[in-house]
Amino acid sequence: MNLVSATDENIAKAAAILKAGGVVAMPTETVYGLAANAFDGKAVAKIFEIKGRPQFNPLIAHFAEGRGVASCAVMNEKAEALAQKFWPGPLTIILPRVKNCPVSELASAGLETLAVRVPSHKVAHKLIKACGFPLVAPSANLSGTISPTSPAHVAESLGGKVDMILAAGSSSVGLESTVVDLSEDKVVILRPGAVTAEEISEVLGEKVEYESGDALKPKSPGLLLKHYAPNIPLRLNAIDLNPGEALLAFSSIKFMGIKGGGAAMSLPESQKRNLSEEGDLHQAAANLFAYMRELDRPEHKGIAVMPIPDIGLGVAINDRLKRAAS
Ligand code: TXA
Ligand code: MG
Numbered sequence: 001m002n003l004v005s006a007t008d009e010n011i012a013k014a015a016a017i018l019k020a021g022g023v024v025a026m027p028t029e030t031v032y033g034l035a036a037n038a039f040d041g042k043a044v045a046k047i048f049e050i051k052g053r054p055q056f057n058p059l060i061a062h063f064a065e066g067r068g069v070a071s072c073a074v075m076n077e078k079a080e081a082l083a084q085k086f087w088p089g090p091l092t093i094i095l096p097r098v099k100n101c102p103v104s105e106l107a108s109a110g111l112e113t114l115a116v117r118v119p120s121h122k123v124a125h126k127l128i129k130a131c132g133f134p135l136v137a138p139s140a141n142l143s144g145t146i147s148p149t150s151p152a153h154v155a156e157s158l159g160g161k162v163d164m165i166l167a168a169g170s171s172s173v174g175l176e177s178t179v180v181d182l183s184e185d186k187v188v189i190l191r192p193g194a195v196t197a198e199e200i201s202e203v204l205g206e207k208v209e210y211e212s213g214d215a216l217k218p219k220s221p222g223l224l225l226k227h228y229a230p231n232i233p234l235r236l237n238a239i240d241l242n243p244g245e246a247l248l249a250f251s252s253i254k255f256m257g258i259k260g261g262g263a264a265m266s267l268p269e270s271q272k273r274n275l276s277e278e279g280d281l282h283q284a285a286a287n288l289f290a291y292m293r294e295l296d297r298p299e300h301k302g303i304a305v306m307p308i309p310d311i312g313l314g315v316a317i318n319d320r321l322k323r324a325a326s
Contacts, residue, residue, distance in 0.1 A: 031173075
């Protein structure tokens with residue numbers, strides 16, 4: 001098995017693989033990423049191939065430090081302000097590519113913009129530093145399936161296809177980064193994440209909103225409405241359960257019933273998960289993908305999801321849930 005623990009020695013090996021044009025799954029604070037040398041078009045192409053991802057979906061370039069970005073993308077004033085506040089961390093910024101940008105055009109899927117991010121995970125940081133070039137890294141899952149938040153998830157879906165999986169436990173954030181588009185005058189958030197619209201608005205001193213999202217013609221091509229999908233139906237805002245359904249709970253389930261009789265509390269452990277008994281949205285985000293996977297079993301008729309408050313990180317959680325349900 002090519003799954004190894006992320007020791008300094010293995011990070012050095014991973015860097016050697018990447019320098020030779022290989023593909024490595026790496027931990028980040030958001031989700032595990034499938035990494036390749038951003039300057040090497042052939043290596044980037046391998047990523048699309050492994051993920052089975054539509055070619056028009058552009059990738060994020062990950063840098064070790066914010067100051068490395070300027071050689072690839074135009075860091076405008078707003079970008080500097082956001083970088084100062086949120087990097088390293090779960091924020092991706094879309095910027096115009098610089099002239100003669102060394103990042104493969106395939107990574108931008110032919111667009112004149114580049115998505116950039118500086119992850120805060122120590123292993124990701126060390127790996128990018130050891131490489132000396134930025135790494136493009138989509139989430140390390142097959143296109144259209146749930147993003148991996150643990151090395152086991154990566155091994156399950158991509159195990160045989162990647163040169164190495166660097167394992168470093170579960171991702172602390174558990175949701176992909178917030179994507180904010182600074183390439184045009186009007187700032188918009190293309191993908192909600194742990195950094196919220198309110199926080200971004202405050203730093204920029206202007207009201208920034210989530211893109212309302214025309215599902216058929218999304219601006220960020222990766223935002224295909226159906227994206228994070230379990231194999232069984234997902235039913236949102238459930239206030240009670242249908243017989244045979246599994247329960248993805250949030251907060252207390254004391255008063256939740258099963259149609260035709262019975263209480264949610266008495267369901268077997270295999271049929272229920274609670275994103276956060278205390279109603280903590282950060283904890284819920286970190287558990288979301290893992291729990292969806294655990295409940296996604298053919299013996300369940302579907303997954304009923306309790307309502308999640310649509311505030312703060314809840315906006316991002318509900319966004320992922322809506323996609324998974326569509
Ligand atoms: O948290 C994350 O961002 C993870 C970790 C591994 O860093 N990566 C990730 O990558 O989620 P991916 O490829 O699964 O999602 C990137 C999103 C897609 O929705 C893509 O369409 C959008 O960013 N994107 C990338 N480049 C873009 C660009 N130039 N313009 C508009 N959207 C872009
Ligand atoms: Mg993804």
